[in-house]
Amino acid sequence: MQTAWNNRGDPVRLREPLLEDAEALFALIDRDRQDLRRYLPWVDQTLTVQDELRYLQQEAELAELDGRKSWLIELGGRLAGRIGFHYLNSSDQTEIGYFLASPWRGRGLMTEAVRALAQYALVERGIVCLQICVAETNLASIAVARRAGAHLSGRRPLGAHRDGLPEDGLIFSLSREEWLTHA
Numbered sequence: 001m002q003t004a005w006n007n008r009g010d011p012v013r014l015r016e017p018l019l020e021d022a023e024a025l026f027a028l029i030d031r032d033r034q035d036l037r038r039y040l041p042w043v044d045q046t047l048t049v050q051d052e053l054r055y056l057q058q059e060a061e062l063a064e065l066d067g068r069k070s071w072l073i074e075l076g077g078r079l080a081g082r083i084g085f086h087y088l089n090s091s092d093q094t095e096i097g098y099f100l101a102s103p104w105r106g107r108g109l110m111t112e113a114v115r116a117l118a119q120y121a122l123v124e125r126g127i128v129c130l131q132i133c134v135a136e137t138n139l140a141s142i143a144v145a146r147r148a149g150a151h152l153s154g155r156r157p158l159g160a161h162r163d164g165l166p167e168d169g170l171i172f173s174l175s176r177e178e179w180l181t182h183a
Contacts, residue, residue, distance in 0.1 A: 001120035007075060007109050014071040014116060017082070021072060022053035024079050028101050036099055039135045041158075073100065073113055080104040083113045085121070093129040094121050098144075105140065114148040122176040129176070133158075133169040145172035149182055 003014040017025070026049045029036060037043040046052055062068050070084025081100035088094045096117055100110045114132070121127040132150055134141035135158060150172035158169045 001124060002116045003071070005112060005116075007107055007112060010076040012109065012112065013074045014083070014113065015074065017056055017059075017070060017072050019053060019056055021079075022056055023049050025056075025072070025082070026052040028079055028081070029099075032102050035102060039138045039141070040099060067094075071113075073109065075104055075107075075109060080109065081113075083110070083117060085117070088121070088125065088127070091126055091128060093131060094127050095131045095133060096121075097132075098141075108147075110144045111147040114144055118148060118174055118179055122174070122179045127176065130174045130179075132172045134172070136168050136170050142170065142172075148174065149179065150174040151178075 001014075005012050026046065029043060029046055029052070033043060042055075046055065059068060059070060067088030068085055069088060070082055072079060073081040073083060079101075081098065081104065083096065083098040086095040086097055096114060098110055098113065118130055121130050130150070131153075132141070132145045132148075133156065134145060136155070151174070152170055153173035154171040155168045156171060158167050
């Protein structure tokens with residue numbers, strides 16, 4: 001998998017999170033809490049460094065069961081966000097989730113990271129279909145999915161999500177065939 005490239009002259013690196021990253025990850029989430037919580041329900045359950053540490057521990061354990069895997073996104077040596085698979089245990093499909101801290105948005109960084117994971121999942125792992133589910137009001141994530149080559153394929157209820165109001169998720173899909181044809 002491609003884990004390093006340049007973005008506007010700055011080095012970008014994807015790397016697996018370590019338990020020691022809990023404090024830096026929590027600080028990144030906490031700094032953008034009001035913005036991130038609009039679209040990511042887990043933000044309101046990440047209230048301390050200990051919460052983030054527990055998440056990293058659980059993710060490591062669940063990786064053995066369902067293949068979930070995530071990477072930290074670093075730009076110029078600074079933590080910028082996280083991206084990963086919600087599950088990766090079959091050859092049929094997987095789903096990507098991600099977040100990027102506000103100082104690094106608008107650079108195409110997340111689109112590049114999604115493309116790196118698409119290449120890994122669809123070509124290296126042989127997954128048939130990759131999906132990205134985003135809140136219907138999350139215009140930035142919708143744009144990332146489209147720029148990465150995914151197309152709108154459906155919607156599903158997210159339940160009480162944004163400010164306690166029900167919201168639908170838009171499902172963007174990218175098949176191996178589409179990726180190989182257009183990549």
